[in-house]
Amino acid sequence: xxxxxxxxxxxxxxxxxxxxxxxxxxxxxxxxxxxxxxxxxxxxxxxxxxxxxxxxxxxxxxxxxxxxxxxxxxxxxxxxxxxxxxxxxxxxxxxxxxxxxxxxxxxxxxxxxxxxxxxxxxxxxxxxxxxxxxxxxxxxxxxxxxxxxxxxxxxxxxxxxxxxxxxxxxxxxxxxxxxxxxxxxxxxxxxxxxxxxxxxxxxxxxxxxxxxxxxxxxxxxxxxxxxxxxxxxxxxxxxxxxxxxxxxxxxxxxxxxxxxxxxxxxxxx
Amino acid sequence: xxxxxxxxxxxxxxxxxxxxxxxxxxxxxxxxxxxxxxxxxxxxxxxxxxxxxxxxxxxxxxxxxxxxxxxxxxxxxxxxxxxxxxxxxxxxxxxxxxxxxxxxxxxxxxxxxxxxxxxxxxxxxxxxxxxxxxxxxxxxxxxxxxxxxxxxxxxxxxxxxxxxxxxxxxxxxxxxxxxxxxxxxxxxxxxxxxxxxxxxxxxxxxxxxxxxxxxxxxxxxxxxxxxxxxxxxxxxxxxxxxxxxxxxxxxxxxxxxxxxxxxxxxxxxxxxxxxxxxxxxxxxxxxxxxxxxxxxxxxxxxxxxxxxxxxxxxxxxxxxxxxxxxxxx
Numbered sequence: 001x002x003x004x005x006x007x008x009x010x011x012x013x014x015x016x017x018x019x020x021x022x023x024x025x026x027x028x029x030x031x032x033x034x035x036x037x038x039x040x041x042x043x044x045x046x047x048x049x050x051x052x053x054x055x056x057x058x059x060x061x062x063x064x065x066x067x068x069x070x071x072x073x074x075x076x077x078x079x080x081x082x083x084x085x086x087x088x089x090x091x092x093x094x095x096x097x098x099x100x101x102x103x104x105x106x107x108x109x110x111x112x113x114x115x116x117x118x119x120x121x122x123x124x125x126x127x128x129x130x131x132x133x134x135x136x137x138x139x140x141x142x143x144x145x146x147x148x149x150x151x152x153x154x155x156x157x158x159x160x161x162x163x164x165x166x167x168x169x170x171x172x173x174x175x176x177x178x179x180x181x182x183x184x185x186x187x188x189x190x191x192x193x194x195x196x197x198x199x200x201x202x203x204x205x206x207x208x209x210x211x212x213x214x215x216x217x218x219x220x221x222x223x224x225x226x227x228x229x230x231x232x233x234x235x236x237x238x239x240x241x242x243x244x245x246x247x248x249x250x251x252x253x254x255x256x257x258x259x260x261x262x263x264x265x266x267x268x269x
Numbered sequence: 270x271x272x273x274x275x276x277x278x279x280x281x282x283x284x285x286x287x288x289x290x291x292x293x294x295x296x297x298x299x300x301x302x303x304x305x306x307x308x309x310x311x312x313x314x315x316x317x318x319x320x321x322x323x324x325x326x327x328x329x330x331x332x333x334x335x336x337x338x339x340x341x342x343x344x345x346x347x348x349x350x351x352x353x354x355x356x357x358x359x360x361x362x363x364x365x366x367x368x369x370x371x372x373x374x375x376x377x378x379x380x381x382x383x384x385x386x387x388x389x390x391x392x393x394x395x396x397x398x399x400x401x402x403x404x405x406x407x408x409x410x411x412x413x414x415x416x417x418x419x420x421x422x423x424x425x426x427x428x429x430x431x432x433x434x435x436x437x438x439x440x441x442x443x444x445x446x447x448x449x450x451x452x453x454x455x456x457x458x459x460x461x462x463x464x465x466x467x468x469x470x471x472x473x474x475x476x477x478x479x480x481x482x483x484x485x486x487x488x489x490x491x492x493x494x495x496x497x498x499x500x501x502x503x504x505x506x507x508x509x510x511x512x513x514x515x516x517x518x519x520x521x522x523x524x525x526x527x528x529x530x531x532x533x534x535x536x537x538x539x540x541x542x543x544x545x546x547x548x549x550x551x552x553x554x555x556x557x558x559x560x561x562x563x564x565x566x567x568x569x570x571x572x573x574x575x576x577x578x579x580x581x582x583x584x585x586x587x588x589x590x591x592x593x594x595x596x597x598x
Contacts, residue, residue: 011343019375026372034360037401098358106356106417109320111345112373 012111020113027107027120031094032127045128049083049136056203057143064204069144076140077157077230078202080133081223084165085197087132089189091125092172096182099268118173122166129165133158148235157233160243164226167250170257177264200224222249271334273298273425273456274319278328281314281480288314290480291328296456296473298424301447303471304460305570311480312460313353316429319458320350333425349423351414353430359403363394363413366402367420374421381420388416392446408439415446426450428459432466444469464567478574492563499568500542502532502549503558513556516548535564 015023035042056079061071095118098104107117137145147154175188199214200223201207207215218224225246232239274296281289289311296302304312317323319330321341330337333347350356357366364385371381389398392412397405402413411431418426428447432440447457447470461467467474468488476484476491484491500521504513507530514532517525520541525534536542542561549556564572 011346013340014342022375023373026369030358030361030365030369033365034358037360037362101359102352102354102356103358104356105317105322105352106350106370107373108322109345109348109350110370110373110421111342116373 015111015113020116023112023116024119024123027116028123028127031121031124045087045132046135049079049132050139052079052083053136053139054143060203072140072143072145073148073231073235074205075203076136076145077234078200078227080136080161081200081227081230082197082202083132083136084129084161085168085193085223086189087125087129088165088169089172089186089193090128091121091169092174092176092185092189093182094121094125095173096176096179096185099176100181122169125169126162126166129162130158133161146235149233153233153239156239157230160226160229160233160246164246164250167247167254170254170261174257174261174264177261177268196221197223200227202227222246222253225249271298272296272331273300274302274330274332274458276315276319276328276330279315279318279325279330280327281311281318281323282326288480289318289325292477292480292482293328294475294482294485296458298456299451299454300472301451301457301459301470303467303474304458304477305462305464305467305471305474306460306477307462307574309479310477312477313429314480315477316350316352316427316458316460320348320427321345322350346421347424349418349421349426351411351418351426351428351431353433357402357410357413357417360401362401363389363398363405363416366413366417370417370420376420384420388419392416408435408442411435411439411443412446415443419450423455425456426458428457430460430462433462440466464565464570476570476573483573484569489563491569492565498536498539499562499564500534500536500545501558501560501562502545502556503530504532504549505555505557509554512552513549513554516552516554517545520545520548531558535568536561 053076056075057068057071061068061075065071065074095104098107098117098121104117108114113119141147171192172185172189175185176182179185179188199218200221201218202223207218210218222245225242228237229239229242229246231237232242272295274294276295277293279289279292280287292311292315294302294304294315304315306312314323318325319332319337321332321337321344324338332344335343335347337344358369361369364382367385367388368378368381371384372378374381376384386395386398389395392415394409394412394416397409402410405413415428415431431447432443435443444466447459451457457470459466459470472487474485474488474491475482500517502513502517504510510527510530510532514525514527517532517534521534521536523534525532527533539561542559546556546559
């Protein structure tokens, strides 16, 4: 019996690189077009950072550095870094939603690049990260923050932040693979990232006066190195000695969590 | 002969649990293969292996002539999948959901839009096309999900419990759609907990329980395999049910089942029927209804597995209630 079902001719054996790139872009579009129907998300991406900047600057500024103006160069880079860590959790949240809702299965049954669903999400989240950082800077500029360096340094700051965010987001990808509902990604994320971002120099100039062991943790935190490098790029100061340590941390984190995520995913599927 | 779907000795273990203990099945092109079984029997695991989502621990399978593991990418170009949970993006509109799949399948923007409109129309979703899928009812979501799996005109379609949690009307609508697909030559693999559904749609039925195929054949062969026919008697006067049941039981050689004044007993010898009529007549019992029918799939299932499907239906009702609850929130 011959069948119309079989048509080996014309069926590709594997995904071509060009198709793979198109798949990633399509899936990134899908994650961004959601914002259109859920404006709350855009609000979430914008309002929260704005609120943080205003609260920190006006409530803590005078106590920390004597005035709001003097505190801005400290706090703006810090909040940008902290926000990037929190925003990274949305990668895991979205991924877990897709997995639990069956959307991920649909994607994986399609003849698309295996990495496209994840890469598409990460790409979309990177766009959202850039958006948040831009908003934070604009709010900062509006209340008196000044860029003390140049445009190249500013673009480098974007690049550094986004690179670190992408590398760091593997932690949230891993959480997404091991929990059974999206809300848990947020809970886990919050529990880890809150202390992680505060145990750094994100909101202070130096760790002087902080008890030894705590100061040691803060001085060696990847977040501190990221924040210091961001400060260097935005308001001047040492950059490279911090940037490479921050990126090395990011690389190390992704080298641990990417294989873990893959393993967890295979076990779960 | 080449099968559209062919699985041999599929075994799948998740840690210590064995989800599949050697499932073999085949489906001819253009037919509907029904996989029937209770929750946890291994229906979804089988579907996921065939749809290239997971690899079997042992055994192999070919879909459209290609090995699902070694030639997964080719298999994916031939299949469509509608999972147990509607795999639609709730944040996107119906149209966007379908365009997304079209674009991922390499169709141009214009072609995906046209195909999306065509399918939305076919599944009566045109009015809801520009609304986010999260506003859809359970039935609409399933239809959108099915539409999504049809964008690429698959030759082989996997439907994993497509009607679980749907109300009877939506279920009937989905059945019509499936029938329409096989008319177009699509091979359908359908898993279901509903015996009636398998009976209605499937050309061949594979019954699985605890990861194993316990029976397979057409709906008719399955019924006759288990022997049986069912003699049903309904006395005109309710007061005589007891006496009539005693007579039927004596002749059939087993305790008959009573349900709303209807006496039902499995029999193997059709010649028993005239004898029953004579004895009832002798006893002066007026008979309102008398029939001999093939046993239902429910009875087949009971004979095969030792457990009724009522528990499964109750579970399905719970699922439906849960789905409704979810839709409301």
